[in-house]
Amino acid sequence: MILLWLILVPLVAGVLAWLAARWNALAARWIALAATLAGLGLTLWLWRVNFYNGSAWFAQVDWAWMPQFGIRFHLAIDSLSLLLLMLTFFLGILSVLASWNEITQAVGFFHLNLLWILAGIAGVFLAVNLFLFYFAWELMLVPMYFLIAIWGHENRVYAAIKFFIFTQLSGLLMLIAILALYFIHHQATGVYTFEYQDLLNTVLSGRAEMWIMLGFFIAFAVKLPVVVLHTWLPDAHTEAPTAGSVILAGLLLKTGAYGMLRFVVPLFPHAARTLAPFAMALGVAGILYGALMAFSQTDLKRLVAYTSVSHLGFVLVGIFVGNDLALQGALMTMLCHGISTGALFILVGALQDRIHTREMNRMGGLWTTVPRLSGAALFFALASLGLPGLGDFVGEFLVLLGTYRQNIGVAVLASIGVLFATFYALRMVQRAFQGPNTNNWRVADLVPREGLVMALMIGALLWLGLYPRPVLDTFQPAMARIEQSGSGR
Amino acid sequence: MGGNDFTALLPLLIVAATVIVVMLAVAVHRSHAVSASLAFLGLAAAFASLRLAALVVPRPVTPLLMLDGYGLFYIGLILAASMVVVVLCFIYFERCEGDHDEIYMLLLVATLGSTVLVASSHFVSLFLGLELLSVALYGMIAYRRSQALSLEAGIKYLVLAAASAAFLLFGMALVYGALGTMQFGEIASRLRAPDLDGWLVLPGMALMVTGFGFKLAVVPFHLWTPDVYEGASAPVTAYIATVSKGAMFALLLRYFYSSGAHELAPVFLVFSIVAVASMFAGNILALLQNNVKRILAYSSIAHLGYILVAFQAAGDLGPTAITFYLVAYFVTTLGAFGVVSVLSRSERDADRLEDYQGLFWRRPALAAIFTAMLLSLAGIPVTAGFIGKFYVVAAGASAAMWAPIIILVVTSAIGLFYYLRIVVTLYAPSRQPRAVETRVGVPGAVVLAILAICLVWFGVFPGPLVALIRQALTGAV
Numbered sequence: 001m002i003l004l005w006l007i008l009v010p011l012v013a014g015v016l017a018w019l020a021a022r023w024n025a026l027a028a029r030w031i032a033l034a035a036t037l038a039g040l041g042l043t044l045w046l047w048r049v050n051f052y053n054g055s056a057w058f059a060q061v062d063w064a065w066m067p068q069f070g071i072r073f074h075l076a077i078d079s080l081s082l083l084l085l086m087l088t089f090f091l092g093i094l095s096v097l098a099s100w101n102e103i104t105q106a107v108g109f110f111h112l113n114l115l116w117i118l119a120g121i122a123g124v125f126l127a128v129n130l131f132l133f134y135f136a137w138e139l140m141l142v143p144m145y146f147l148i149a150i151w152g153h154e155n156r157v158y159a160a161i162k163f164f165i166f167t168q169l170s171g172l173l174m175l176i177a178i179l180a181l182y183f184i185h186h187q188a189t190g191v192y193t194f195e196y197q198d199l200l201n202t203v204l205s206g207r208a209e210m211w212i213m214l215g216f217f218i219a220f221a222v223k224l225p226v227v228v229l230h231t232w233l234p235d236a237h238t239e240a241p242t243a244g245s246v247i248l249a250g251l252l253l254k255t256g257a258y259g260m261l262r263f264v265v266p267l268f269p270h271a272a273r274t275l276a277p278f279a280m281a282l283g284v285a286g287i288l289y290g291a292l293m294a295f296s297q298t299d300l301k302r303l304v305a306y307t308s309v310s311h312l313g314f315v316l317v318g319i320f321v322g323n324d325l326a327l328q329g330a331l332m333t334m335l336c337h338g339i340s341t342g343a344l345f346i347l348v349g350a351l352q353d354r355i356h357t358r359e360m361n362r363m364g365g366l367w368t369t370v371p372r373l374s375g376a377a378l379f380f381a382l383a384s385l386g387l388p389g390l391g392d393f394v395g396e397f398l399v400l401l402g403t404y405r406q407n408i409g410v411a412v413l414a415s416i417g418v419l420f421a422t423f424y425a426l427r428m429v430q431r432a433f434q435g436p437n438t439n440n441w442r443v444a445d446l447v448p449r450e451g452l453v454m455a456l457m458i459g460a461l462l463w464l465g466l467y468p469r470p471v472l473d474t475f476q477p478a479m480a481r482i483e484q485s486g487s488g489r
Numbered sequence: 490m491g492g493n494d495f496t497a498l499l500p501l502l503i504v505a506a507t508v509i510v511v512m513l514a515v516a517v518h519r520s521h522a523v524s525a526s527l528a529f530l531g532l533a534a535a536f537a538s539l540r541l542a543a544l545v546v547p548r549p550v551t552p553l554l555m556l557d558g559y560g561l562f563y564i565g566l567i568l569a570a571s572m573v574v575v576v577l578c579f580i581y582f583e584r585c586e587g588d589h590d591e592i593y594m595l596l597l598v599a600t601l602g603s604t605v606l607v608a609s610s611h612f613v614s615l616f617l618g619l620e621l622l623s624v625a626l627y628g629m630i631a632y633r634r635s636q637a638l639s640l641e642a643g644i645k646y647l648v649l650a651a652a653s654a655a656f657l658l659f660g661m662a663l664v665y666g667a668l669g670t671m672q673f674g675e676i677a678s679r680l681r682a683p684d685l686d687g688w689l690v691l692p693g694m695a696l697m698v699t700g701f702g703f704k705l706a707v708v709p710f711h712l713w714t715p716d717v718y719e720g721a722s723a724p725v726t727a728y729i730a731t732v733s734k735g736a737m738f739a740l741l742l743r744y745f746y747s748s749g750a751h752e753l754a755p756v757f758l759v760f761s762i763v764a765v766a767s768m769f770a771g772n773i774l775a776l777l778q779n780n781v782k783r784i785l786a787y788s789s790i791a792h793l794g795y796i797l798v799a800f801q802a803a804g805d806l807g808p809t810a811i812t813f814y815l816v817a818y819f820v821t822t823l824g825a826f827g828v829v830s831v832l833s834r835s836e837r838d839a840d841r842l843e844d845y846q847g848l849f850w851r852r853p854a855l856a857a858i859f860t861a862m863l864l865s866l867a868g869i870p871v872t873a874g875f876i877g878k879f880y881v882v883a884a885g886a887s888a889a890m891w892a893p894i895i896i897l898v899v900t901s902a903i904g905l906f907y908y909l910r911i912v913v914t915l916y917a918p919s920r921q922p923r924a925v926e927t928r929v930g931v932p933g934a935v936v937l938a939i940l941a942i943c944l945v946w947f948g949v950f951p952g953p954l955v956a957l958i959r960q961a962l963t964g965a966v
Contacts, residue, residue, distance in 0.1 A: 066952045106850075138870045145909070150916050161909050168867075169902035175879070176894055179886040 003061045003075040006042055006085065006122045009035050010092075014115035021108020032096045032111040036118065039089035047082060047474065056481065057128075065132075070182075070193035075126040080478040083331065083471060084125050084258055087338050090460070091250040092118045095243035097453050098346045102242055102353055103151060110151060113143035117247055124255045128196040130178045134171070137219075137255070141167055144244065144252065151241040159232075159239035166232040170222040177215025181267070184208060200266060200485075210275075213268035217275065220264065223256030224312050226279075227286040234293075237305035238358075242349030245301070249308050249345060250338035257315045257334050261327075265319065266485040272320070279320040280403075284413045286313030291420030295427065300351070300358045303428055304344045307384055310417060311337040311392070317414060318399040326402025327479050328472050333395030335471065336464055340383040340392055343457040347377045350450055351432075354443040360428070365437025372446045374433040376454045383461050385425035386418050391464030493545040497556040499538040500564050501604050507531025508597045515590045525579040528593035529572055532600065536568045552672060553617075555610035555743075562812070562961035563607040563739040566819060570731045571600040573823050573936055577724035577830045580933045584835045585633070592632055596728065599625035603736035610747070612661045612671035615740065619657070619704070622733060623650045629728065630721040642720025649703060649713045657700025663693030676748040694756055698763075704737040707797065708766035711790045715778070718786035723838050726782060727826030730789050731819045738796065738815060742808060751803070760801055765896055767794030772904040782840040784907050785825060788866055791904055792818055798897055799881040802888035810877075810884040812958045817865065817873035817947060824862040824940040828855055831933045845911065847919025855929070856915045858941045865944055867908040868901060873947035 013035030021028035050058040057076035065073040077085070095114060103110050120140025127133035141164060149160035178194070185202045186192050193199065204212065222229045237245050265272045290310030297303040311333060318330030350373060351366075352358050367374040383390040386397075396418060404411040446454065464471065495502070511527050539561055547557030574596060582589035602621025609615045627650070631643025665671050667689035668679040679685065702710035718726045745751035751760065771791030778784045796818075799810040832839035832848075832855070839845070849856035865874030878901070885894035929937070947954055 066955070068952070068955065135870045135875075138875070142864065142869055146916065149913055157913050161906060161913070164909060165902055165905050168905055169899065172882075172898040172902065175882060176886065176891075176898060179883050182883075183887050 001061060002042060002046065003059055003077055003126055006039060006126065007075075007119050009038050009042070010115040010119040010122070014112040014119070017111040017115065018108040021106075021111070025104075025107040028108045028111045029096065029100060032115055033093065035115060036089050036092035036096055039118070039122075040086065040093060043082060043086045043089055046077065047086065050082075056477070065129075068192075069131075070191070070195065071131045072129045072195065073132060074129040074195065075123075075132075076128045077126060078478045079474045079476070080258070080261060080331070080482075081125045083335065083474060084254055085122060087254070087335055088118060088121050088125065088251055090456075091246055091338060091342050094342060094346065094453050094457065095246045097449060098246065098349060099241065099243040100449060102349060106150065110147070113147045114243055114247075116140075116143040117147065117251075121247075121251050121255060125258060129194045130182070130196060130199065131194040133196075134175055134178060137174075138168070138171055140252070140255075141171075144248070147244040147247075148236060148240045152239040152244070153241075154239070155235070156239045159235040163232045163236040166222055166229070170219040170229070173215045174219035177212045177219075180208070180212050180215070184212075196262075202267075204268070206270065209268050209271040213264060213271040213275065216259065216264050216267070217279075220256040220259035221282075223259070224253060224316060225256070225286075225309060226282045226316060227289050227309065227313070228282070230286070230309050233309060234302050234305045237308070237345075238299060238301045242346055245305075245345040245349070246342040249305070250342040253308060253312055254334050254338060257312070257319065257330065260316070260319050261330075261482055265322065265482055269485050276320040276322070280317050280407065280410050283313045283316035283320065284410055284417070286310065286316065287414055287417035288313075288420065291417050291424060294424040295420065298360050300360050300363075300428065300432060301345070301348045302358075303360075303424065304341060304348060307344075307421070307424065308337070308341055310421065311341070311384075311396075313417065314396050314399045314414065317403055317410065321399070321403050321406050321410075322483060323402045323405060324479070324483065325398050325405070327482060328475065329395050329398025329400070329402055331395075331475050331479070332391060332398060332464065332468060332471070336383070336391030336395050336461060339457050339460050339464075340380050340390075343380045343454065343461075344377070344384065346450075346453060346457075347373060347380065350446065355441055360431045362439060363432040363441075364435045364439065365433075366441055367433045368437055369441050369443055370445045372451065372454075374429075376446070376458070377433060378429050379458060380461075381425040381429050383465075385421040389462070389465045391461045391468070394465055394468050490551065493548065494550045496545050497542050497548055497550055498554070499542050500535040500561075500568065501601065501608070503531060503535040503538055504568075504597060504601045504604060507535070508594055508601065511590070511594050511597065515594075519588055519590055521579070521583060521589055524590040524593045525575055528597055529575045531597065532568050532572045532575065536565060536572070539565050539568075549610065553611045553614035554605070554608045556608055558961040558963065559739075559743065560608040562958065563736070564604045566816060567600060567603045567607065567732050567736055570735070570819050570823060571596065571728070573827070573940070574724050574728045574732070576932050576936045577727060577823075577827055578722075580930060581722060581724050581830045581833060584833075584927070586835065592629060592725075595625045595628045595632075599629065599728070600732065603732050606736045607739040607743075609740065610673050610743070612665065615744070616654075616658065616661070618736075618740075620654065622736065623654065626650070626729065626733065629725045630717060632725065633722055636720075638720040639722070640720075642717045645713050645720075646717050653700045653703035653710070656696045656703075660693045660696025660698075660700060663689045663696065665693075667693060673744055673747045676750065680749060680753075691753070691755055694750055694753070695759070698756070698759060701737060701741050702763065705734055705741070705793050706786075706790055707763050707793050708770045708790060709763075711767070711770070714790060715783045715786040718782045718789075719780060719840065723782070723826050723830040723833050723840075726785075727823050727830070730785070730822045730826065734789070734793065735815050735819060738793075738811070742800065742811060745800075746803070746808065751801070757801065760797055761893070764794045764797035764801065764893060767791060767797065768896055768900040772900045772907075775904065775907045778907070779842055780840050781829060781842060781845065781911065782838065784911065785822070788904065788907070789822070791900065792866070795878070795881050795897055795901070798890065798893045799884040801893070802884040802890055804884070804888050806880070806884035806887050808962050809955065809958050810880040812962065813880050813951070813955060814877035816954065816958075817877035817944075820940055820943045820947065821862050821865040821872070821874055824858060824937065824944060825866070827933070827937050827940060828859040828862070831855070831929045831937070832927060834927055842911070842914050843920075845914045846917050848915045850916075850919045855937070858937050860912055860915060861941055861944055863908045863912055865948070867905050871945060871948050873944050873951070875948055876951045 017028040063073040123136030294306035318326040605618030706714040775787035865872035868878035
């Protein structure tokens with residue numbers, strides 16, 4: 001039942017926030033904050049209770065929905081879902097806080113959308129019935145679309161529609177793949193089912209496995225994003241309001257990685273192994289391309305958006321290398337990228353709120369007027385370039401270590417990506433915050449609310465960087481199963 | 490004909506009687522409200538009589554009509570949709586000058602024609618039903634005769650519908666000439682006969698497909714659609730989009746599945762081409778439109794293309810998928826045109842994109858309903874359209890028709906663009922002053938709310954509806 005609450009709390013709170021905003025906008029914000037806090041509380045409680053509990057799924061909800069088709073309302077949680085859910089609600093809290101002053105129009109409807117996205121993402125991380133998964137997968141797009149299209153910046157309509165069409169088209173390909181799997185399973189066993197556990201054991205011919213796997217892979221690759229399919233990302237991230245960017249980068253991209261880990265590798269182990277070299281190549285291409293593109297941007301937000309392409313390249317490489325270290329690294333990168341990139345988006349948003357531009361050429365010398373904001377930006381820039389002691393370093397280091405065992409060439413190329421990260425991160429700090437204050441900016445520094453947000457994120461990154469043990473231990477059972485299925489049955 | 494035959498025919502008889510009642514009432518005293526209420530009550534009574542009819546089916550009533558679970562299900566769907574259209578007509582025409590009682594008579598006649606069409610099992614009843622429907626539609630489309638667009642649309646529809654009816658009639662004659670029967674069931678057995686002299690059958694089938702294709706507005710018989718959608722009053726457009734097309738598709742299903750003619754290789758090929766062309770043309774041409782009614786017209790062409798994919802898949806899932814999709818499509822289309830109807834003013838329909846700019850900030854409920862309808866047309870979860878699309882793709886996948894379903898997926902992604910364009914407009918900053926707004930009124934609010942609830946209900950708990958459809962289809966097709 002607790003899993004249902006994880007979805008229902010944001011869903012209901014969204015409606016309440018919408019209604020409450022009719023008489024008081026502040027009430028909507030507090031309701032949203034309370035709901036996300038409650039969500040985080042629930043996941044933390046689940047974590048404490050089930051720490052080191054080795055069983056596969058440690059909580060489930062399983063109801064018949066459309067039994068004639070084998071469609072069940074089946075939620076289950078394992079350690080992978082748990083960690084990502086914690087990230088979901090953590091970033092949810094921060095998004096609510098980050099939009100406290102930024103969003104002044106239609107506050108209630110904004111929080112309705114924000115909370116519904118979180119509910120959809122929670123559904124994606126929890127669903128173990130493929131129909132339900134697809135349902136949640138599609139559902140989280142709609143509020144995200146509204147978030148970009150209504151509260152976004154100048155070019156929001158273009159970005160929102162592009163985002164929607166990319167993800168929908170790839171999602172429909174996944175639907176075809178799901179249905180193909182469903183009918184093949186029925187042919188073999190005579191049972192109609194969308195249940196993840198049942199479909200895990202479907203026997204597929206080599207060609208069918210490859211095609212069906214590609215259907216899933218493309219859907220997740222668009223979200224991740226894998227280079228070539230990433231073109232929606234810079235637009236959507238740049239045009240979205242701060243909270244939207246945080247959720248896009250921190251969570252929606254992670255649903256792609258989650259899908260690879262949960263579905264692509266376990267359901268289609270052979271095809272995934274065949275694809276692995278290509279996927280690794282795409283990952284490395286993403287790392288390098290993202291870093292280069294980030295280096296050449298002058299729009300601060302676009303720069304941060306491209307760093308996502310680069311970091312998620314590490315995740316893709318880690319997933320398809322598929323050994324212990326690489327998988328742990330992929331997970332750590334997912335969590336830490338969510339926090340560090342989210343923080344950078346919040347900072348850019350805060351800055352844009354104050355100086356009404358994202359153009360780095362118009363910045364410079366901001367350190368003198370907003371020292372706290374600039375300091376925080378430096379911290380997260382360093383995290384992004386992989387400074388030891390911070391979470392991102394752990395993730396990327398583990399991925400590189402794991403990759404080195406399997407393929408030295410990929411590891412070498414990927415390390416060059418880390419080097420590039422130094423360029424773009426330091427360039428960003430230099431151009432925006434250091435040097436002379438030529439434009440004579442005089443603006444307010446971070447207020448206590450924003451300071452608190454930053455402190456929370458800095459704390460989380462330090463914790464993940466210095467003592468990642470509890471997270472990695474929690475991940476262990478889920479990882480073992482992914483690894484086992486990846487190495488063939 | 491015995492008592493049970495009359496019981497089975499009760500829904501049709503009640504609709505026919507209602508036409509006369511409304512006509513007599515108008516002769517006594519002209520009142521828009523009274524005519525609309527009588528029409529609504531008549532349709533409601535016919536709908537209620539379905540329960541009685543269901544007790545005595547399946548039974549052939551005369552060689553012409555076959556009343557079975559399938560027929561009754563579609564009759565119910567048509568009657569329900571007609572009731573919605575009556576309410577929309579009342580709201581819409583109440584704002585216009587002049588007398589409007591005749592629209593209800595025409596609507597009832599068209600409904601009678603549609604019900605005959607879905608119950609027919611014989612060429613004669615097919616043609617009778619079709620003509621009842623078409624002739625009434627001419628009047629309905631050109632009903633606002635002071636408006637040039639409306640007249641143009643009426644004439645266009647008249648000429649093309651008459652021509653297509655001629656095609657259909659010639660086709661039926663050829664099939665009859667070749668097979669010597671006009672009964673659908675017997676066509677099946679004659680087609681399988683080893684000594685079949687088939688050279689007349691194929692041209693006959695081709696001509697019949699032309700006739701069907703016109704009514705369904707699939708490519709290449711779709712040219713009338715955007716003009717007629719634009720010219721007709723919004724409730725009438727809703728009627729053409731739903732009842733007229735739905736009844737035709739129900740007939741198509743019964744005719745081809747019971748005669749087995751869709752398995753003939755050339756017929757199958759023709760339907761493949763028509764389906765693919767409709768999906769592409771509908772979705773791509775809709776991108777170029779700026780008029781909401783025209784966008785919905787092209788989108789309906791695409792939707793019929795999707796349904797044809799399921800039609801070709803046939804098998805276990807095909808008929809259920811089609812029927813579910815049609816129900817979802819009825820609800821969605823009625824909802825969308827319902828919003829257009831209530832926003833329309835006496836001088837012109839609310840069919841320009843500007844009319845919708847910022848609707849959400851002025852009238853959140855209406856905009857939310859319109860958004861839901863558009864998202865359903867786009868096939869987004871929690872709406873009936875999602876389950877419908879899922880079902881159609883599932884039917885295609887079960888028949889391993891990978892190419893058509895991939896085309897379906899790609900074209901429907903193109904289609905997203907124009908739905909989202911309308912949605913974006915709804916949420917853009919508002920420019921219109923509040924004063925010019927029309928009022929929805931209680932009947933409109935109730936109807937739109939019911940449609941929205943159905944939309945979500947079928948989208949989240951489709952189980953009961955699917956069970957009902959399966960039960961209705963048992964043994965029928």
